[in-house]
Amino acid sequence: MSEIILSAEGLLKRFGSLIAVNNLSFQIEKGSVFGLLGPNGSGKSTTLGMLLSVLNPDGGTFKWFGENGGSDQRKKIGTMLEGPNFYSYLSAYNNLRINATIKEVPNSEIERVLKKVGLWERRNSRYRTFSTGMKQRLGIANALLGNPQLLILDEPTNGLDPQGIAEVRDLIKEEAENGQTILLASHLLDEVEKVCTHLAVLQKGNMLFLGETEVFTKGKKRIEISAQDIPSLMAELKNYSQIEKITQKENILFLQVQPEFETQELNKFLFQKGIILSHLAIEKHALETQFLELTSKS
């Protein structure tokens, strides 16, 4: 059995009469990229707030690295929760010096992380002079300080332009490929689908799903196809066993297929029947389809 980084049991948080997090239990294994997915207000940040001791839970327990969550455990975690929090009048370097002092890591670490996020040249600039993207990158640098055993990123691409989003996503992927355990909270399905191995879906503080991302999206593959002769194509598809449902929108057919479905097999089958496809695509947003289905049910 792999090492458990975090185990949470029955977490509960109330704000007045509102139950923000309701009896939440989950575990994070070492080396996994765990996605905490849910719409705004679903309880993602509240859950993280309790786990990081900034919010007092109304119930439940949690353990970091097998021990009760204290400051020594939090020093092993790099976190950016609800955006970067820094002193506006201090330079990037001095802002990171504060965390280096708290985590008791050498100042040489600051150079490493600032270079990693591309801010070393701006180390002496005051935080208030940074753009949104640079602030976000400094927040990530702060989280990476001291080679944490777990990286927690809460909406890391918030407020970024497309280039910034791609940069941050690449950085997360790079960290994940290096075996870094990551807890990523986001409401952006695409972001979670691309990097997460495991998933917890929250809505109104309740857990709707917990498990591997693959399991969540399994059986929800959709294929788009088109050809010049749509009626013949439709007729042949009805004879293909792995297709569950066909819908048509203008000249495109949308196929709901079984999990074992392979696109190249369908292409070969149709070619043998004399049909040449002019369009063949796997729908990218399987997670979105499943997520919307799940949240609308609840």
Add this chain to the structure above:
Amino acid sequence: MKKLLRLEFIKYSRSTIFYIFIGLFMALVVLSEIGSLYLANKFGVKLGFSTLWPSLINTAGQMNIFIGIIIMVSITSEYQYRTIRQHVIDGLDKSDLFIAKYIYGICLSLFAVVFVAISVIIAGYITGASTTGSGPWDGSQLLGSYFVQVLGYVSMAIFFAFLLRTTAVGIIVYLFYMPLESLLGSLISYISHNDTTIPQYFPKAIFSNIIQNPGVIKLANAAKAAAPAKTINILSEQNTLIIGFVYIILFAAGSYWLLKKRDL
């Protein structure tokens, strides 16, 4: 402890607001001392060091509010920047945050004591207090009481900061509390037929009376002698100091409770 001190140093050694308020405190202490010396000179009073220390420490004590504002801004801006939250996330305990702010408050109080001591010594030599026969440290034992007084104002400011969490509201409440307490004291005194016993136990009254103004004591004693039927009880310096300590502990306990109990 050393780590917390280093943290506070990184934060405030580069803060413009910190230097503005410290500068204001220093300038106002010097100006108020000059004013006191000018008045003494005008009425032909020759001050030796033994009378210079209580007079100028009492005058400087009026500026303690600025030290309180410095510590208040340092705490409320942590809430504003959400850095207080980030520190806990990064690995500090709430108790560390509390201790760090008290260390900072104690350092500020010590700075005020040292600055006032230096200014009194300089003022004494400029005005010729050294020629009156008293040594430069005669009366300087009041510096200990002055330290407790500044720490009292600092503790009160720390409490208001943790209670209110926003800079503007915190400063307004802190500043308005002072006249409000006096007003409430007067009202209670009026209702209880000029009995000033209760109002003198209020926190601000206690802190400001830790260094008792020699002139006010004379006036109170004269009033008591003229109207023995009236209840004019003045707490002794020693009792005021003890009650001051109790208030400091109460404000510290209240601040810690607020920090621990509330979400960040």
